[in-house]
Amino acid sequence: MKVRQPTLTSAIAMSSKTLTAAALLLLPTLALSGQTKVAEKVDRTAEAKADAVQEHVQIKVDKRTPAYWRVTFDNPPFNIFGPETIPQMEKVVAAIESDSNLRVVVFESDVPGFFLTHYNFTPPLAESTGLPSSPTGLHPLPDMLVRISKSPVVSIALIRGRATGVGSELALACDMRFASRQKAILSQWEVGAGLVPGGGPMARLPRLMGRGRALEVLLGSDDINGELAEEYGYVNRSFDDDKLDPFVEALATRISGFDRQAIADTKRLVDFASLPSDPEIAAGWDAFITSVQRPAAQKKVGRLMEMGLQKDPDVEARLGHYTQTLADE
Amino acid sequence: MKVRQPTLTSAIAMSSKTLTAAALLLLPTLALSGQTKVAEKVDRTAEAKADAVQEHVQIKVDKRTPAYWRVTFDNPPFNIFGPETIPQMEKVVAAIESDSNLRVVVFESDVPGFFLTHYNFTPPLAESTGLPSSPTGLHPLPDMLVRISKSPVVSIALIRGRATGVGSELALACDMRFASRQKAILSQWEVGAGLVPGGGPMARLPRLMGRGRALEVLLGSDDINGELAEEYGYVNRSFDDDKLDPFVEALATRISGFDRQAIADTKRLVDFASLPSDPEIAAGWDAFITSVQRPAAQKKVGRLMEMGLQKDPDVEARLGHYTQTLADE
Amino acid sequence: MKVRQPTLTSAIAMSSKTLTAAALLLLPTLALSGQTKVAEKVDRTAEAKADAVQEHVQIKVDKRTPAYWRVTFDNPPFNIFGPETIPQMEKVVAAIESDSNLRVVVFESDVPGFFLTHYNFTPPLAESTGLPSSPTGLHPLPDMLVRISKSPVVSIALIRGRATGVGSELALACDMRFASRQKAILSQWEVGAGLVPGGGPMARLPRLMGRGRALEVLLGSDDINGELAEEYGYVNRSFDDDKLDPFVEALATRISGFDRQAIADTKRLVDFASLPSDPEIAAGWDAFITSVQRPAAQKKVGRLMEMGLQKDPDVEARLGHYTQTLADE
Numbered sequence: 007m008k009v010r011q012p013t014l015t016s017a018i019a020m021s022s023k024t025l026t027a028a029a030l031l032l033l034p035t036l037a038l039s040g041q042t043k044v045a046e047k048v049d050r051t052a053e054a055k056a057d058a059v060q061e062h063v064q065i066k067v068d069k070r071t072p073a074y075w076r077v078t079f080d081n082p083p084f085n086i087f088g089p090e091t092i093p094q095m096e097k098v099v100a101a102i103e104s105d106s107n108l109r110v111v112v113f114e115s116d117v118p119g120f121f122l123t124h125y126n127f128t129p130p131l132a133e134s135t136g137l138p139s140s141p142t143g144l145h146p147l148p149d150m151l152v153r154i155s156k157s158p159v160v161s162i163a164l165i166r167g168r169a170t171g172v173g174s175e176l177a178l179a180c181d182m183r184f185a186s187r188q189k190a191i192l193s194q195w196e197v198g199a200g201l202v203p204g205g206g207p208m209a210r211l212p213r214l215m216g217r218g219r220a221l222e223v224l225l226g227s228d229d230i231n232g233e234l235a236e237e238y239g240y241v242n243r244s245f246d247d248d249k250l251d252p253f254v255e256a257l258a259t260r261i262s263g264f265d266r267q268a269i270a271d272t273k274r275l276v277d278f279a280s281l282p283s284d285p286e287i288a289a290g291w292d293a294f295i296t297s298v299q300r301p302a303a304q305k306k307v308g309r310l311m312e313m314g315l316q317k318d319p320d321v322e323a324r325l326g327h328y329t330q331t332l333a334d335e
Numbered sequence: 336m337k338v339r340q341p342t343l344t345s346a347i348a349m350s351s352k353t354l355t356a357a358a359l360l361l362l363p364t365l366a367l368s369g370q371t372k373v374a375e376k377v378d379r380t381a382e383a384k385a386d387a388v389q390e391h392v393q394i395k396v397d398k399r400t401p402a403y404w405r406v407t408f409d410n411p412p413f414n415i416f417g418p419e420t421i422p423q424m425e426k427v428v429a430a431i432e433s434d435s436n437l438r439v440v441v442f443e444s445d446v447p448g449f450f451l452t453h454y455n456f457t458p459p460l461a462e463s464t465g466l467p468s469s470p471t472g473l474h475p476l477p478d479m480l481v482r483i484s485k486s487p488v489v490s491i492a493l494i495r496g497r498a499t500g501v502g503s504e505l506a507l508a509c510d511m512r513f514a515s516r517q518k519a520i521l522s523q524w525e526v527g528a529g530l531v532p533g534g535g536p537m538a539r540l541p542r543l544m545g546r547g548r549a550l551e552v553l554l555g556s557d558d559i560n561g562e563l564a565e566e567y568g569y570v571n572r573s574f575d576d577d578k579l580d581p582f583v584e585a586l587a588t589r590i591s592g593f594d595r596q597a598i599a600d601t602k603r604l605v606d607f608a609s610l611p612s613d614p615e616i617a618a619g620w621d622a623f624i625t626s627v628q629r630p631a632a633q634k635k636v637g638r639l640m641e642m643g644l645q646k647d648p649d650v651e652a653r654l655g656h657y658t659q660t661l662a663d664e
Numbered sequence: 665m666k667v668r669q670p671t672l673t674s675a676i677a678m679s680s681k682t683l684t685a686a687a688l689l690l691l692p693t694l695a696l697s698g699q700t701k702v703a704e705k706v707d708r709t710a711e712a713k714a715d716a717v718q719e720h721v722q723i724k725v726d727k728r729t730p731a732y733w734r735v736t737f738d739n740p741p742f743n744i745f746g747p748e749t750i751p752q753m754e755k756v757v758a759a760i761e762s763d764s765n766l767r768v769v770v771f772e773s774d775v776p777g778f779f780l781t782h783y784n785f786t787p788p789l790a791e792s793t794g795l796p797s798s799p800t801g802l803h804p805l806p807d808m809l810v811r812i813s814k815s816p817v818v819s820i821a822l823i824r825g826r827a828t829g830v831g832s833e834l835a836l837a838c839d840m841r842f843a844s845r846q847k848a849i850l851s852q853w854e855v856g857a858g859l860v861p862g863g864g865p866m867a868r869l870p871r872l873m874g875r876g877r878a879l880e881v882l883l884g885s886d887d888i889n890g891e892l893a894e895e896y897g898y899v900n901r902s903f904d905d906d907k908l909d910p911f912v913e914a915l916a917t918r919i920s921g922f923d924r925q926a927i928a929d930t931k932r933l934v935d936f937a938s939l940p941s942d943p944e945i946a947a948g949w950d951a952f953i954t955s956v957q958r959p960a961a962q963k964k965v966g967r968l969m970e971m972g973l974q975k976d977p978d979v980e981a982r983l984g985h986y987t988q989t990l991a992d993e
Contacts, residue, residue, distance in 0.1 A: 120394040181879040208604035213875040216543040217609035221510040263991020265858040265960040271951045275866035280875035293600045302594040333592020435993040527922040537933035545872040546938035547900050550839040622929045662921020
């Protein structure tokens with residue numbers, strides 16, 4: 007029998023006292039026996055070990071011109087966002103912040119069916135506890151989202167496939183969002199799993215679409231297609247799938263030719279009128295952290311793992327349906 | 336000749352000094368001779384006396400499951416909301432607040448053509464002066480609306496028929512609103528009658544649909560049909576009439592299976608980003624109170640009473656048209 | 665050879681030290697040789713001199729009833745808004761503020777193809793430096809827009825043709841906006857010319873349509889047609905061109921019959937929930953002032969002048985296209 011690195015679940019069971027609050031917040035304890043079995047079967051620990059050696063690149067940056075970059079999420083099969091994604095994403099955000107020629111960045115996905123989806127529930131412990139804290143005091147994940155919003159660089163989310171949880175939150179942190187009418191799904195699924203969303207949608211959605219529709223998205227926790235996302239203002243516009251890329255390409259190219267200072271000064275004043283404060287974002291993250299440790303969330307996420315979360319394409323593709331089955335239990 | 340209880344109109348004429356400011360606010364003096372005659376003809380006083388004995392139940396609560404209630408307005412023929420409705424409604428709100436199993440409440444109507452409409456202009460005096468004040472210092476009516484918004488329980492307005500004045504304000508206080516495309520009418524008619532709306536729409540509408548459309552709703556004071564209400568974001572969505580009930584039933588059932596704490600924590604953070612403060616709501620109520628005592632409002636409401644307000648189904652059904660006729664006078 | 669009044673461009677070249685900051689803000693130095701040649705060819709100075717004598721009336725006021733006025737922009741061929749327009753507009757705003765019978769004002773245009781467009785880039789110096797400062801400390805242009813928003817009188821923009829720059833900003837300062845689906849174009853073109861918009865759209869657009877769509881309008885700087893303007897909430901509604909005038913006429917007539925005090929009190933509470941503060945508006949104006957003096961803006965506006973800005977109908981009609989050609993250079 008090989009010696010295994012501690013998984014989150016076993017580590018928490020063995021020595022929860024040694025975990026920092028930050029680590030706990032990210033990582034559901036998932037102490038259900040069923041969940042533990044699932045984690046063992048998948049053997050994520052060994053997989054993560056290999057990743058740590060190879061440093062699997064989940065995010066690609068294509069500098070099309072000095073003024074216009076494309077950032078592509080490429081972590082098949084589902085573009086799950088985990089603690090191992092954070093340092094990679096942080097490098098991208100820091101590069102965006104420090105390049106004085108850059109005007110516009112488009113975020114997109116190379117993984118069919120998924121723009122970017124929920125946080126990884128079975129990461130090896132060390133990947134999360136080793137995360138450096140941000141200068142703002144925010145956890146690195148919401149910190150990066152806030153920095154994207156505040157950057158003088160224009161950010162555009164090109165959404166094809168599922169944008170759930172972190173994926174939706176990244177899209178909401180971008181300056182603009184454009185979606186495929188046929189192939190985009192947006193959702194904040196968290197309440198359906200007993201969680202509170204952590205990446206800012208309680209702050210951003212009501213400012214974008216009004217309280218009523220924001221509460222429907224958050225408390226209904228259901229899948230929103232491209233057409234409804236446009237009607238609600240969840241995205242700027244939805245396009246027929248073959249029209250989406252040309253539109254975003256034209257807009258990004260257009261903006262890339264504009265004056266960087268005029269963009270930055272204009273954006274900063276829009277920020278004043280529309281961005282939540284850092285403490286408001288921090289409060290959302292804290293609420294997520296608290297929620298993920300509650301038995302109700304442990305049980306619901308555990309049940310979803312048993313159903314095939316993070317393994318079964320049907321579960322990942324129809325999250326709104328599977329959280330409904332939890333509600334019916 | 337029988338001894339009659341004083342009506343609001345005669346009472347104010349006889350002894351306005353003894354009325355508290357709170358009572359005056361609710362009750363237009365309507366000292367026009369035409370108006371007084373109308374009130375006598377209808378003999379609302381005797382009717383109210385009977386109500387006081389029988390305690391006519393205007394609001395029904397159906398506890399479909401421990402987690403999901405339906406609250407139904409049933410005060411034919413128009414679902415007018417009066418001072419006698421307030422204690423009944425307060426009981427319902429208190430029950431919603433104190434039940435620890437409850438997740439979701441749907442507000443709807445059993446009265447064809449009316450969801451819930453404007454405040455009652457001819458109530459007996461005692462029904463209003465006897466109202467207990469709320470702990471927050473708000474008048475009981477806006478206080479209840481604020482409490483519905485802040486409750487950890489999810490509130491959904493299912494709007495079929497007219498939602499005017501208090502009806503629109505209750506819908507706006509709910510977390511979500513869904514309307515019949517064919518059979519819903521929303522309006523804040525008050526400015527058309529020389530009044531300022533008192534239940535919060537100046538605070539809630541601009542946050543929901545932006546300043547321009549909110550000012551059109553409030554200052555145009557006209558009837559808004561289900562289709563326009565959806566386009567403006569006055570409601571989350573409108574559905575073909577036969578699709579409305581199944582949609583709301585499915586959504587309410589879905590949410591009723593979610594974790595109460597996750598709902599409450601998520602909603603509280605949305606509140607921070609989207610709810611007006613209590614003083615802002617209080618200022619709206621005070622403006623209503625002031626407006627209702629002005630001669631312009633007395634005259635306009637008096638004229639509407641002569642035309643058949645609170646009696647003639649056509650006046651109640653086409654309020655936007657009848658306030659137009661006042662404007663043309 | 666006749667003695668010429670100094671133009672803005674030559675004056676700034678000759679004695680920029682003597683210019684006040686306020687004058688500089690309004691007036692791009694446009695020191696490019698190409699630009700200077702264009703200005704000479706057009707001989708705007710002589711034209712302006714004639715204007716000063718005749719006091720060309722650019723704004724007409726039609727008092728349809730004591731309660732309902734029409735204000736019409738009539739400065740062909742493009743309804744360009746310049747420093748000479750400001751005193752005329754100030755008189756109109758002061759008249760609106762001081763008339764106690766007035767309820768509603770409709771702003772519209774008599775110039776085919778143009779509602780009201782961008783600021784004049786070639787005015788004689790004295791027209792701008794002579795502008796009186798406003799009591800609020802705001803520059804007269806944003807000051808007037810703020811006063812329109814805060815007035816107890818209801819303001820409605822009837823948009824047919826192009827509403828760009830100041831034209832869009834005036835429309836946004838109005839309480840409501842209605843547009844021709846076929847013939848309206850709205851835009852904030854400034855960032856495309858290296859400028860920051862000065863009349864408040866960074867403050868007003870995100871409150872009206874949410875951050876994402878506001879950033880698209882401002883940073884994309886492109887022409888928005890009537891249909892998209894409606895979808896984004898840039899205007900309340902768009903109508904088929906032949907339906908626009910009857911709708912606005914009916915709404916304005918309706919409101920003109922309502923009680924002035926009820927309108928004013930209702931509007932003031934909506935203001936609280938939806939209007940930016942004066943310092944926020946001032947910050948936008950300051951950013952414009954700074955931007956107009958930067959070489960990037962000088963160069964881009966200069967190139968547009970060479971292309972035919974303020975002369976060639978095609979440039980004025982398709983500003984979004986021509987700023988694109990700058991971006992491609």
